[in-house]
Amino acid sequence: RMPYNLQPGKTISFYLYADIVQGDWHAALKKCFHEKLLYEVEHFDNALYERNDLSYIRNAYTMHLMMAWNKDYYNSADSSYHLASFLEKMKRLYGGDDVFAIWPTWPVLGLDQRNQWQMMEALPGGLPQQKKLAELSHAMGTKYFISYNPWDDADEQASLQQMSKIIAEINADGVVLDTKAEASKALQDAADKAKPGVVLYSEGMAVPKDMQ
Secondary structure: OOOOOOOOOOOOOOOOOOOOOOOOOHHHHHHHHHHHHHOOOOOOHHHHOOOHHHHHHHHHOOEEEEEEEOOEEEOOOOOEEEEHHHOOOHHHOOOOOOOOEEEEEOOHHHHHHHOHHHHOOOOOOOOHHHHHHHHHHHHHHOOOHHHHHHHOOOOHHHHHHHHHOOOOOOOOEEEEEOOOOOOHHHHHHHHHHHHOOOOOOOOOOOOOHHHH
């Protein structure tokens, strides 16, 4: 799963292990992925999945991740937010979104000195307006997520503190983890510090050791 860089003249050796199954390749896949969890963990910690405050995500099937420049979110032509009409339109089309996530940083994060949280605060109306949008989303039966960009962290601890503060201040329900296929205890602790029920939603597919 990972590259190995060798100096000239050096060699590398691997131990290869085989497991035997009865049946065809379906049985082999079941043993590898289901029974053995890719041989990465001996005992799977299912505690996050079993938490009642996070259980709503099990039945969340439709989710919109939207950039802040999308005119269905905010239209500079009339200087107003259009989230309500967008969510109503989605209700008519397929019954509505379970989750709406705002992504305010792409593609401009890094063009100036602002970090990701300052860009969140710089959205029209600031955090008070974000709280109103979260309340609007909740009233329409949709959870409101923000996003987190780990590659923007000059100071991870300070960044997570700021994430926790914004979650609490606007009453967000979750965080999309930009470029990350896994969370961490530090991330979950920061989310839990803000309020119960904050889901960390990875952008990629986590392998078993990271699914925990």
